[in-house]
Amino acid sequence: MARMHTRRRGSSGSDRPAADEPPEWSDVDASEIESRVVELAEQGHDPSQIGMKLRDEGVKGTPIPNVKLATDKKVGEILEENDASPEVPEDLRNLMERAIRLREHMQDNQQDAQNKRALQNTEAKVRRLVNYYRGDELPMDFRYTYRNAQELLE
Template sequence: MARMHTRRRGSSGSDRPTVDEPPEWSDVDADAIEERVVDLAEQGHDPSQIGMKLRDEGVQGTPVPNVKLATGKKVTEILEENDATDDLPEDLRNLFERAVRLREHMDEHPGDAQNKRALQNTESKVRRLVEYYRGDVLAEDFKYTYSVAQRLLEE
């Protein structure tokens, strides 16, 4: 499948092997994993960073290759149960940060056509993702603007 904003097709990559149960060498208790996930979230880590830390550092020295296999729940589900989630989903927050950064760059360098296109593409992705989250995570009348994104990132 082609990428969203290019004519290229993207590179193929390896897929994770289909496994139904965690490996035998990773026998960490599910409750210990959930406690570690909440601790990492309280330290300010995003769900993707939490997954990488559990993979690399583990819980009590034992790596956790896949949180969902070990606990039966995704990292975001664990965070929702323990009321440790952010206001914005991680992917939308990252796009907001990129759009704000590009807009500030465009204010300083108005002739930068390449970054002008990057800003248009990023804002297009933001609007598409806002439409996906509208009603569930975001309010029904939420509309993306630069000032709204700036205000949400400051909170």
């Protein structure tokens, strides 16, 4: 599969081991995992950060290698059930933050052609994601602009 904005191919990555059930050494109750997920979300962590914290720190010292195997729910599903899901999806938030940083850089460095192209590519990705999320997780009349992104992320 080629990359979106270049003619190069993507780099390969590692795959998660195929497993149907959690390992025996990780015997934490599903309700404890769910409460820890909600607790971490209330502290302001994103779903991907929650997964890493559970992998590294765990619940009561026992690491959780995979939340979905341990609870039969994804981190996002747990957050939705407990009304702790973020108002903006994580992938869209990260792209908007990057676009804001690039635009602020471009205001100071107007001759930086590489970052101008990077800003165009990033904003194109943001617009595609806004179209994808419009109606479900974003209002139907939401349109991406620099000011809207700034207001949304404050």
